[in-house]
Structure formats: structure tokens, C-alpha cells
Amino acid sequence: MASMTVVKRDHRGQPMLEYSGTLLHRQPNWVLLEARFALPDADKSYHHFRQGDRLLEWFYADRWYNVFELHHREDDHLQGWYCNITRPAVLQAERLYADDLALDLMVYPDGRTLLLDEDEFTALDLPPADREQAQAALAALLARVRSRAEMFAAIPA
Incomplete structure (x- = not known):
């Protein structure tokens, strides 16, 4: 399978972390x-x-977030989902770029949610339009969790 490099950047577009992953599925x-x-x-x-x-x-x-599904290293059981509020990813052939906007959402396997780093998000110097998009992305994520949509279908009803 193909490999893809992820470049996590801060809200100013400065690289913070780079790593590789295996590409499992690609859509436009x-x-x-x-x-x-x-x-x-x-x-x-x-x-x-x-x-x-x-x-x-x-x-x-085309979304202002990414979602990481977390599985335990030893027995692979689902530990939850870590959701990053970001600008839409820039997807290239072998690389992608994601600008992290500090605000995160932890979703537990039972459907509980925990908002993280709200103070860091508030402190960022962001254009008002980016701040609005980030808040809308958080609302969209919470709605997906409540409706058990997409990857959150694994949450018991």
C-alpha cells in the first residue's frame, strides 16, 4: 500500500510535526x-x-477538522476518537498538510465527549472567519457523534 506523509502545522502554517502513514482509502x-x-x-x-x-x-x-480513531497497541480495542479542529487539509499525491487550530474534542467509546484546549484556541490570533468556521466544525462533529454518523457508528445506541 502507498505511504503518505502528514505535515501538522500550527495556525500560522509553520510545521510542527511530520510523520508517515499508510494510505488505506482516497476520495477526491x-x-x-x-x-x-x-x-x-x-x-x-x-x-x-x-x-x-x-x-x-x-x-x-472540505471540512475544518480531522478525526483520529484510537486503538490500543496491545489488543487493538477501540479507545475513542481524538478530533482536531483544523483548516481543511491540503491533500497532495504523497503529502498532506493540516493547520491545527488548537481546539480538540475527545470522544469516548460510550459517546461521552470532552472539549479540550479551548483556552489555547481563544488565545490564537485568528481571522474572525476562521474562528467561525472552527466553531461550526465543532458543532458539526458533535452532531455526528450524537447521530452516530460515519466513524461514530461504533458508539452503542
Whole structure:
């Protein structure tokens, strides 16, 4: 399968992180990648990220977010979804670029949600139109969770 490089950038378009994933599916406006969490283990108050955890990552050229489905490195059980509010991804043949806007949403396997980094988002120097798009993206994500749409269909009714 083909490989694709992900370039995560900050809100100013400056590169912050680069990694590779396996391209599983491609459509004109989105891609689905599989990657492994390569950073050292990170215990956050909302989730324990482990080096080697399997991630299914959806990036969209027409949506202001991406979604990472989190699977445990040892038994592959679903741990939830980490959703990044971003500008629409720039999808190229072998690379993609995603500008992170700091605001994140953790969705647990039982459907509970937790909004993260709202203070960081508020502090960003963003054009008003970008701020509005980000808020609309968050609302769209929450609606998808509530309706169990797309990847969130795995949440029990």
C-alpha cells in the first residue's frame, strides 16, 4: 500500500510535526490513513497515549477538522476518537498538510465527549472567519457523534 506523509502545522502554517502513514482509502475530498503513535507515551488527564497505538486518521479537504480513531497497541480495542479542529487539509499525491487550530474534542467509546484546549484556541490570533468556521466544525462533529454518523457508528445506541 502507498505511504503518505502528514505535515501538522500550527495556525500560522509553520510545521510542527511530520510523520508517515499508510494510505488505506482516497476520495477526491478526503483520505484515510493508518499510522502508529510514534511519540513517547503521554499520560493526559483525558487519555493515555501509548507509543505503538494504532490510529485510523481521516483528513478532509472540505471540512475544518480531522478525526483520529484510537486503538490500543496491545489488543487493538477501540479507545475513542481524538478530533482536531483544523483548516481543511491540503491533500497532495504523497503529502498532506493540516493547520491545527488548537481546539480538540475527545470522544469516548460510550459517546461521552470532552472539549479540550479551548483556552489555547481563544488565545490564537485568528481571522474572525476562521474562528467561525472552527466553531461550526465543532458543532458539526458533535452532531455526528450524537447521530452516530460515519466513524461514530461504533458508539452503542
